[in-house]
Amino acid sequence: MxxxxxxxxxxxxxxxxxxxxxxxxxxxxxxxxxxxxxxxxxxxxxxxxxxxxxxxxxxxxxxxxxxxxxxxxxxxxxxxxxxxxxxxxxxxxxxxxxxxxxxxxxxxxxxxxxxxxxxxxxxxxxxxxxxxxxxxxxxxxxxxxxxxxxxxxxxxxxxxxxxxxxxxxxxxxxxxxxxxxxxxxxxxxxYSEYYDIQSVDAIDLYKRYQIPNKKIFLYQGGLQKGRGLDLLIQAFYEANVDAYLFIIGDGKQKMELENQVKALNLNEKVIFTGRVPYEKLRAYTKSAYAGFQILQNINFNHYSASSNKLFEYMMAHVPVIATNMPEIKKVVDTEKIGLIIEDNDINALKNAIITLFENEVLHNEFVQNMKNAKEYYNWxxxxxxxxxxxxxxxxxx
Missing domain, CATH: 3.40.50.2000 (Glycogen Phosphorylase B;)
Structure with a gap:
């Protein structure tokens, strides 16, 4: 044949x-x-x-x-x-x-x-x-x-x-x-491919970027308008948690975001890695304490998105802070793997960061739920x- x-x-x-x-x-x-x-x-x-x-x-x-x-x-x-x-x-x-x-x-x-x-x-x-x-x-x-x-x-x-x-x-x-x-x-x-995150060799971000060992909050994806990134940087500044914000990716908004970080004097807490090849991305994701999927409802394309990064976080057992879009909310709420906030609400985003940072019991519950959820949500x-x-x-x- x-x-x-x-x-x-x-x-x-x-x-x-x-x-x-x-x-x-x-x-x-x-x-x-x-x-x-x-x-x-x-x-x-x-x-x-x-x-x-x-x-x-x-x-x-x-x-x-x-x-x-x-x-x-x-x-x-x-x-x-x-x-x-x-x-x-x-x-x-x-x-x-x-x-x-x-x-x-x-x-x-x-x-x-x-x-x-x-x-x-x-x-x-x-x-x-x-x-x-x-x-x-x-x-x-x-x-x-x-x-x-x-x-x-x-x-x-x-x-x-x-x-x-x-x-x-x-x-x-x-x-x-x-x-x-x-x-x-x-x-x-x-959905992400199914894999065991424990078998992935994590990249030592602390050693690579010569920083102390603290919790890492992570955004991975394009750096464009409508992704809520300027709000994220402002909320991270206002939350004032003793942690790092890693931003993985590239895009038209990168310079604007870098200037915002400088203006807020966050250079030592917010780290831009640039674009990471897809096959190496999970080695970065593994080190994260929590991840963001905070699309803004600026068009139906954003409103209706499922978002591959949500499932990449899930596969790596990284709890999420996500905005209230129907497909994303359905997964996060049903599986109880993170916190849902309204888009454009800096105060809600700030409080979600603080909640996950301080409440490790809740964080660990989300991690365990992700381990279960990924058995269904996989490629x-x-x-x-x-x-x-x-x-x-x-x-x-």
Missing amino acids: TMKQITMFVWNNFTNDARVTREAKALSDHGYKINVICKKEKNEKYLNSFQQYNEGYTAARIYKNEIPQFLLNKIKNPKLNKVFKKHLPNALLMFKMIQQGRKNEADVYHSHDLNTLIQGVICSKLRRDKKILVFDSHEVNTSRTNYNIKIVGIIERLLIKFVDVTIVENDTRAKYHELLYGIKPISLHN ENEKKILLDLYAKLFEVK
């Missing part, structure tokens, strides 16, 4: 994408040949253009060409400058990804998020022998920060007509998608949904 081929498209360099990595590995382990087509930016030339992973899947990184700066400087019209600086290079990259995708001759094309869906549509449907197209929507594209909602909505509504199966992160998003397009997609949660259980989906797709075909 010929091995079935699946081509996945992602709009990143595929070095830190935990969800796509899990899916690629799960499908590869079950006999599918997986090719991931991703991108490589100008500052990422060190990355391999082609990479064979031990787990059996491959990645082809397509280089994103950019217009030279000296030419951009000659374009004085701001709108035209943006076209040449951003939109034209992106369009060219999409074209090159489509070329690679057509060359692969896959049985299924699997587009991760809206910015790779046009690649999937052209490769799977604009041909005589049409192929299966899966749309794996990690975000709510019609309600996201910095997105032109009207244009995005038009594009998604047009392209979704070509899709055979849509995957979203949870039931809240599935209901929203059904309301928009009349079809309820499959829910596939972004080993959840991936069966993905595998069943693909088995049915090929039965139909």
